[in-house]
Amino acid sequence: MTPQIWPPIHRTALKRGPQALAACLALIFIFSGCVSLQLSQFQHHAARGDHKWIAAQAIKCQKASDGCGELHLIKGDACFRLAKKGREPAVNFSCAADELKIGLTLKPSWAAAGVQLQYQEDFCESLRSLQGYQSGKTAEQTLDQMVEAAKTLYQLAPESVAAVYYLASARLMEIQPMLGDIDAATRMPVCIRLKRTVTRVLAVMETARGDTLPDWNRFADNYQRLAFDLGAAMQAAECR
Numbered sequence: 566m567t568p569q570i571w572p573p574i575h576r577t578a579l580k581r582g583p584q585a586l587a588a589c590l591a592l593i594f595i596f597s598g599c600v601s602l603q604l605s606q607f608q609h610h611a612a613r614g615d616h617k618w619i620a621a622q623a624i625k626c627q628k629a630s631d632g633c634g635e636l637h638l639i640k641g642d643a644c645f646r647l648a649k650k651g652r653e654p655a656v657n658f659s660c661a662a663d664e665l666k667i668g669l670t671l672k673p674s675w676a677a678a679g680v681q682l683q684y685q686e687d688f689c690e691s692l693r694s695l696q697g698y699q700s701g702k703t704a705e706q707t708l709d710q711m712v713e714a715a716k717t718l719y720q721l722a723p724e725s726v727a728a729v730y731y732l733a734s735a736r737l738m739e740i741q742p743m744l745g746d747i748d749a750a751t752r753m754p755v756c757i758r759l760k761r762t763v764t765r766v767l768a769v770m771e772t773a774r775g776d777t778l779p780d781w782n783r784f785a786d787n788y789q790r791l792a793f794d795l796g797a798a799m800q801a802a803e804c805r
Contacts (some may be wrong), residue, residue: 599625600632607639617652619643620660627671634672638684641665645687648694658695662710665691682721689714689731696738711735726780729769730787736762737795744801756804763795 603624610618620643626633641664648657665688675681692711696704715731722728736758743755770788773781 600630600636604632604636604639607636611639611643616643616646620647620657624664627667629671629673631672631674634668634670637664637668637671639668641668641684641691642687645691648691654694655698658691658698661691662688662695662707666710666714678721682718682725682727685714685718685721686727686731689718689727693731693734693738708735708738712739726769726773726778726784726788729765730784730791733762733766733791733795737791737798740798740802744798747802752802752804755802756799759795759799759802759804763792763799766792766795 603622607619607622610616619640622640624633624636624640626636641661644657644660644664648654648661665684669681669684669688689711692707692714696707696711699707711731712735715728715735719725719728719732740755740758743751747755766788769778770792772778773785773788
């Protein structure tokens with residue numbers, strides 16, 4: 566068997582090693598500098614409340630880092646604020662959902678747990694609101710994302726007012742399409758899920774009456790509407 570002979574390494578290839586390394590390092594420094602510069606610009610415009618300017622900017626970085634994650638979170642927050650003010654809500658809720666998802670994924674650490682919770686909550690709300698502007702397969706995919714986002718929020722803050730609200734909302738949204746053609750075979754599992762969801766929601770509302778729950782004032786009206794919608798769903802399903 567003839568031994569394999571590897572081709573000789575050309576001297577110029579060896580010479581390119583340090584040059585290639587220097588070029589890579591330069592690119593890294595340039596990239597880091599670009600992220601820092603854009604982050605500084607975003608923070609400046611965010612402080613001024615210029616959310617429209619931030620929402621219009623493109624973000625190229627997709628690497629896991631505090632700076633890159635923060636860029637996407639600031640843009641997501643800007644789009645979220647615009648949508649909540651009624652400015653192209655379908656477009657801006659979509660932007661908020663996309664950017665918050667990227668930012669939450671890329672940011673490796675948090676200075677305060679409350680900041681992460683707020684961004685996760687806004688992500689859930691963006692998906693919940695966005696789904697209302699959609700239909701068909703797109704709406705189903707957004708709902709799937711909302712279920713996962715609500716589960717993550719619940720893992721971060723178990724039994725919190727926000728987590729229970731978004732989980733219950735997602736469950737109701739999953740069930741509502743089934744109510745139009747419910748039959749004897751599907752009624753029981755649907756009613757079981759509705760009753761469990763109602764029990765959880767009412768438990769939070771009952772606790773809130775006797776004690777001051779964190780964030781309850783922000784969600785009190787939402788819980789009232791959710792309880793009403795759950796009751797209407799149970800009536801439509803003829804749950805007993």
